[in-house]
Amino acid sequence: MSGLDRYELYVDARDVEETNTDDDGNETPRSVTDIEADLSNRGNEKLDEHKQEIFLGGQILTKSPFKYERDWDLGDIVTVMYKYWGVSMDARITEVKEIYEESGMRIEVVFDKDKPDFISVLKRKFNTLNPVVKR
Numbered sequence: 001m002s003g004l005d006r007y008e009l010y011v012d013a014r015d016v017e018e019t020n021t022d023d024d025g026n027e028t029p030r031s032v033t034d035i036e037a038d039l040s041n042r043g044n045e046k047l048d049e050h051k052q053e054i055f056l057g058g059q060i061l062t063k064s065p066f067k068y069e070r071d072w073d074l075g076d077i078v079t080v081m082y083k084y085w086g087v088s089m090d091a092r093i094t095e096v097k098e099i100y101e102e103s104g105m106r107i108e109v110v111f112d113k114d115k116p117d118f119i120s121v122l123k124r125k126f127n128t129l130n131p132v133v134k135r
Contacts, residue, residue, distance in 0.1 A: 016042065058111065060107050068107055076093050091111035096110075097109070097110075
């Protein structure tokens with residue numbers, strides 16, 4: 001990336017060892033390849049800590065040629081657009097709520113890439129720390 005799309009981050013990696021110490025306390029220089037690999041890994045770890053996730057929510061257009069259960073349904077992948085910003089994203093419909101009121105029926109949908117709530121973030125973090133072992 002370059003220009004305004006480029007982000008830079010300073011990583012203090014002074015603790016990456018340049019020598020190996022054996023059991024007798026003798027130091028030998030590490031290979032440049034090993035040091036570069038450690039520095040690269042450290043940089044990637046720091047980048048992962050600062051990774052941004054982009055979420056885009058949306059709603060179903062009420063006056064649309066596309067009709068629920070005919071053109072789209074639960075589980076379909078649809079395009080969510082925000083024309084004002086020129087942003088679009090493909091997302092799966094994971095939940096459909098049919099709400100019946102005196103004024104008529106309205107539909108609310110939930111997409112798989114909606115902004116997560118605190119509980120779902122906690123569950124995701126817990127699952128990555130303690131993966132479930134299936135037998």
